[in-house]
Amino acid sequence: MEWRKLKNLIIFILLMVNGFLLVLVAARRGESLRYERSALEGAVQVLEGSGIHVEPSGLSAADSFAPLSAERDLDRELQMAQALLGKGTVQAENRGGGLYLYQNGNGELSVRAGGELSADMAGNPSLLADGGPERHAAGLLKQMGIDAQQLTVTEEEQWTRVRFRQLWNGVPVFSCEVEFTYDCDSLLYSVHGTLLTTDSAAAETGQAMALPTALLRFLEGVTATGDVCSSIQSMQAGYRGTAQPLSGGTRLAPVWLVSTDTAQYYLDGVTGSLTRLSES
Numbered sequence: 001m002e003w004r005k006l007k008n009l010i011i012f013i014l015l016m017v018n019g020f021l022l023v024l025v026a027a028r029r030g031e032s033l034r035y036e037r038s039a040l041e042g043a044v045q046v047l048e049g050s051g052i053h054v055e056p057s058g059l060s061a062a063d064s065f066a067p068l069s070a071e072r073d074l075d076r077e078l079q080m081a082q083a084l085l086g087k088g089t090v091q092a093e094n095r096g097g098g099l100y101l102y103q104n105g106n107g108e109l110s111v112r113a114g115g116e117l118s119a120d121m122a123g124n125p126s127l128l129a130d131g132g133p134e135r136h137a138a139g140l141l142k143q144m145g146i147d148a149q150q151l152t153v154t155e156e157e158q159w160t161r162v163r164f165r166q167l168w169n170g171v172p173v174f175s176c177e178v179e180f181t182y183d184c185d186s187l188l189y190s191v192h193g194t195l196l197t198t199d200s201a202a203a204e205t206g207q208a209m210a211l212p213t214a215l216l217r218f219l220e221g222v223t224a225t226g227d228v229c230s231s232i233q234s235m236q237a238g239y240r241g242t243a244q245p246l247s248g249g250t251r252l253a254p255v256w257l258v259s260t261d262t263a264q265y266y267l268d269g270v271t272g273s274l275t276r277l278s279e280s
Helices: 003-049 074-085 133-143 211-225
Strands: 068-070 091-096 099-104 107-111 116-120 148-156 159-168 171-182 188-194 231-244 249-260 263-268 274-279
Touching (some): 003 211, 074 091, 074 099, 133 148, 133 159, 133 171, 133 188, 171 249, 211 249, 211 263, 211 274
Antiparallel strands (some): 107 116, 116 188, 171 188, 231 249, 263 274
């Protein structure tokens, strides 16, 4: 057989094999999706049978979420302080006990281990909110290198408060929220909240459970505590941070923020433990 014909035959066989493998992978993927859909429908039916209506459109999965360990980065923290406080060299001072104070002529920022922070600008004229408090606060977060989503804007007497929640690779960190307060002249007065002051985090062992399992663990948890609810309005996947005093860093646990008609809960994505937050 001529080499050209043999080569064409080999190519044809390889194409057939690749096509077969592609069909096989697609079939298995389709089967997996059908199984996941069936499992979710089954879990919803179990909750419905227990008197808890579930809104499917409000559910989000966390299958790929793993616990993360984020170490404190003082260089990154200084850069954030410089972006927030504006023009003028920022001086850093270690106050002990994990507390660092950053200050220049525009104000001062204190940051504790775990990311709890408080800034006092006292309406410095150089921090005028051009374009309004919402736009100004979002711009400051961007300069600080923080990805965040706006939650609320509250106006009361002479103050305007804009609240944001930090995102980690696009995923909400429910424990990391920050509030910017502006006075009646649209001058930034103060900043309070908690932020992750690092750019990287290491994955730990473990992975979040599947959404159907999480629904059943929620039912198990509310039944065990005697709580009563008649509907799950949303179940949003994200992270919850816990300060690590010894290292100064933060551990991020995958969780669901479960909103019901009576209260909100954190459902730990790895252990399944349920923590009630507050009345709705």
